[in-house]
Amino acid sequence: MGPGELLRQARLEAKGPAQPLHGGGIARVYRVGPYAVKLAEGAPPGLFPAEAKGLAALAARGVRVPRVFHVGEEGLVLEYLPEGPTDWEALAGMLAQLHRRREARYWAEPGFLGTFPLPGREGGDWTEFFFLRCVEPLLEATWGRLGGLGPRVEALYRRPLPAEGPAPLHGDLWHGNLRFAPEGPALLDPSFFVGERGVDLAMMRLFGGFPQAFWRAYRALYPLPEEVERALPRYGVYYLLAHVHFFGEGYLGPLWKAISDS
Known part of the structure; x- marks a missing residue:
């Protein structure tokens, strides 16, 4: 599955081309307009839902995290955070x-x-x-x-x-x-x-x-x-x-x- 397909599943409009981002050793991450799309081949069941729940738990406790637009076993669609000043x-x-x-x-x-x-x-x-x-x-x-x-x-x-x-x-x-x-x-x-x-x-x-x-x-x-x-x-x-x-x-x-x- 590619980022465009996941965005279609999420009923989100793909605005612009998919640009690969660094995603660590596990996932492939792409920027597509305002979204960061995260995918992983053969991800264990529950991996992406657990990540989304963790982000929600941190947000509820006052931590800045990217907004989650879509979560599924296939991947996540997150808010893309532009780079800002180191602080x-x-x-x-x-x-x-x-x-x-x-x-x-x-x-x-x-x-x-x-x-x-x-x-x-x-x-x-x-x-x-x-x-x-x-x-x-x-x-x-x-x-x-x-x-x-x-x-x-x-x-x-x-x-x-x-x-x-x-x-x-x-x-x-x-x-x-x-x-x-x-x-x-x-x-x-x-x-x-x-x-x-x-x-x-x-x-x-x-x-x-x-x-x-x-x-x-x-x-x-x-x-x-x-x-x-x-x-x-x-x-x-x-x-x-x-x-x-x-x-x-x-x-x-x-x-x-x-x-x-x-």
């Missing part, structure tokens, strides 16, 4: 406001990290929640590729993780899921759930991370306790297991370092 302080303000929110409990609907399916879960102890919902499914999927690191990963979560309180999370906050639009920063392609803010912050530190301008502004608005800082490598293990799953054993070195730093 790390505004991003810090938006995320600090999100992370300061308190929800009634930890919870996650069935969803995805990339195309990897994750189960739903609700309530209970944070460390158990994080391990069973996020880490254990990826640990089982990658066990045979970990070269003996599997038991070391399991052992990380026998110690309690710090708990500031249930907060809404983007869930996959790398620089490719950030867009600086004319109205300010916007977040894309969430893996939304309610957990601890260290999960988002850990991803933001991996693979080059976000610049010091962001971290200075964020810390000024919402300081990081030392115990949360120390826990970030344990949260990062979650994302490194996903990279082992998707991209192979070249990520065992960073995984070993995260374990050692924990």
Whole structure:
């Protein structure tokens, strides 16, 4: 299926040619006039509906996201956000406001990290929640590729993780899921759930991370306790297991370092 066909299914007028955009390693993304059309061959059932629900959850909590015009198993039609000025302080303000929110409990609907399916879960102890919902499914999927690191990963979560309180999370906050639009920063392609803010912050530190301008502004608005800082490598293990799953054993070195730093 092409972008024009999805727009026709959505009963939206295609205004101009389809221009390919960067869409990460999973989807093909096109700009067609005011729309961003996102497609993926062989996408697992529920992938695009889960993304749309995550965008709606963030929007309901005050985060700027693209408007969703159409969602189906075949793809998404989103608002195209033009490029605007880089503003790390505004991003810090938006995320600090999100992370300061308190929800009634930890919870996650069935969803995805990339195309990897994750189960739903609700309530209970944070460390158990994080391990069973996020880490254990990826640990089982990658066990045979970990070269003996599997038991070391399991052992990380026998110690309690710090708990500031249930907060809404983007869930996959790398620089490719950030867009600086004319109205300010916007977040894309969430893996939304309610957990601890260290999960988002850990991803933001991996693979080059976000610049010091962001971290200075964020810390000024919402300081990081030392115990949360120390826990970030344990949260990062979650994302490194996903990279082992998707991209192979070249990520065992960073995984070993995260374990050692924990």
